[in-house]
Amino acid sequence: MVAGDTETTPTVVRAEREIAADPQAIFELIADPAHQPHWDGNDNLGSAAEGQRVRAVGEVFATILTKGSVRENHVVEFVEGRLIAWRPAEVGKRPPGHLWRWELEPIAEGRTRVIHTYDWTELTDVNRFSRARGTTKDNLHASLDRLAALAEG
Numbered sequence: 590m591v592a593g594d595t596e597t598t599p600t601v602v603r604a605e606r607e608i609a610a611d612p613q614a615i616f617e618l619i620a621d622p623a624h625q626p627h628w629d630g631n632d633n634l635g636s637a638a639e640g641q642r643v644r645a646v647g648e649v650f651a652t653i654l655t656k657g658s659v660r661e662n663h664v665v666e667f668v669e670g671r672l673i674a675w676r677p678a679e680v681g682k683r684p685p686g687h688l689w690r691w692e693l694e695p696i697a698e699g700r701t702r703v704i705h706t707y708d709w710t711e712l713t714d715v716n717r718f719s720r721a722r723g724t725t726k727d728n729l730h731a732s733l734d735r736l737a738a739l740a741e742g
Contacts, residue, residue: 598722604729605704610740612693612701616670618739619691622650628739630731686711687721705729
C-alpha cells in the first residue's frame with residue numbers, strides 16, 4: 590500500500606497564518622536549521638548545527654531529533670525569501686517520500702502570509718504511516734504560532 594491509497598487520512602496537511610513581520614525575517618528563521626528546533630510544533634527537533642543556512646535546491650542540512658537520531662534534509666524547492674521545501678531521510682539513505690514546505694507571501698509592509706504544508710502523498714514506507722497520520726493541522730499551526738512569536742518578538 591502507498592500513502593495515496595489511504596482514504597481516511599489526508600496525505601496533505603496545510604495550515605496558514607498571517608505574521609506581523611517581513612518575509613525575509615521569517616524566512617531566515619526557516620532557512621537556517623539552527624533556528625528550527627525553536628519553532629518546531631511537532632516537538633521532534635532537538636538541535637541543528639550552526640552554519641547550515643540553506644541557499645539552493647540540492648543542498649542537504651542535518652538536524653538531530655529529540656530522540657537523538659540524525660536526519661538529512663534534502664532541499665527540493667527554494668526561492669530566496671519566499672519558498673523552501675525539503676524531504677527528510679535517514680543518514681545516507683534516500684528520502685522515503687514525505688515533504689515539508691514553507692511558502693511566504695508578502696501582504697503589506699511588515700505583514701506576511703505563511704503557508705506550511707506537510708505532504709506524505711509519496712511516502713512508501715508503511716512503517717512511517719502512523720507517524721505521518723499523526724502530523725495534523727494542529728501541529729502545523731503550533732509551528733506557525735511559535736514562528737510568529739519569534740519573528741514578531
